[in-house]
Amino acid sequence: MFGYNPYLLKETLREAKQLRPDRDVQALQRAVRLFERALLLGRVGRLWSVVLGRSHHLAALATVEARVTISDRFYAGTYAVPLSRIRGSEGRSGDFDLAFRPLQSHSRERWLGVAIACQQGVALPPVELIQLGDVYFIRDGHHRVSAARALGQGYIEAAVTVWQVAGLLPWEQPMPLRTVRRTAP
Template identity: 50%
Template sequence: MNARDTGFPRADAEHDFLRARRRQVLGRLANWLRREPDDVNIMLPFDEVVEALGYVGERRIGMRMVPLGSIVGSVDRSRDFDRRFRPTSGRVRERWERLALAARRGEHIPPIEVYRVGDLHFVIDGHHRVSVAYALGLDAIEAAVTEVQTKLKPKGIRYRGDLIVKDYRRLFLSRVPLTGEARAAIVVGDPWDYAHLGEHVEAWGFRLMQSEGKFLDRATIARRWYTEEYLPVVEMMRQAELVGDRTEAEAYLWVAGERYRLIRQHRWDDEVIEQLRARRH
């Protein structure tokens, strides 16, 4: 029994709800004081996540015990609960307290239903049950799981704003279909950089086709750009200590832009390197 429990399940269920609401309000205040992003405590919308990652297919995998900490979003109830499934208002109170009372009495609580994307879970049905489980200090909850396959992995998604980066990366990889190690190597933080990099690779591919006098498909251009352009340039930048705090892809994009701005042609020599070193800050 919790130290705060009265021993009367109905009264304790009511107190559970009030504590959950208080924690939700305090969480919002703490985020404001820390000047964290507005979406840091907002539940992730399933449809937006899948759209950003690129839907491939899905399959039912049955009943599983799902860690509460992996449940980060919802299909359609993101307004009623925050990221940690604390109630955002009193409108869910009646049903919430009814479930809390049942749980405290030891009654059977039906499993929830979720979508799984990578190691993240999104509630289809059972938002109140997840919220009550959090309030009662549980670590996991039984769920019927449907696994959703996506083109990109959800790694790195923390807030709703992270979906923009994933969406632009998905579009970039549709334009520049890299695979394997090359695919993993190209990472930038600013979503617009994916758009700029896509344009750059397409322009590089166009010049390559002009030079060789034949058509090349996107996959071929992507592979040759990575091996013939990107890797040699990045290696030179490492030797010249030009990468700095950027990712290698960000450093490449910067130096490629500077190269064209400085000389408007394909040339790498000591003079160009010295000009780039002077501009790295």
């Protein structure tokens, strides 16, 4: 169904210094299955979101930044962050859905390389996140987060920068009440 570039995959594995032919094949096969499943679920989710009139994309940091006043920014350190709290992206909100499933096949090679490295226990650099309240936006490491979720991990190592805002964040603001009109029977 999808083609892959074995040269890019081999280079990724060589860089990781983890070349073991038997494990490489198994890891590749599992990574391909995971990617194809995630891509299919992402595309099906996109169709359902159109039918239901809901957004399935990650929140765009630029949109949030335009609606708030940032009072301070500081580096908070590197620590494990729950994958479920990463809800937005700095620049790639259209490439992944809310569950971090890929929506485009163009990221396949990178995704496979990351998934194989994760399966083989290769230490990958921490992802870079921006924290706003209790929500995280990803700056760098989209494929690492996507592969980690597909592999069933609950947390990911992240270098976190906190943005403090003056006032409420958009998702903390009270929702307006909707009036329900009754019609006579």
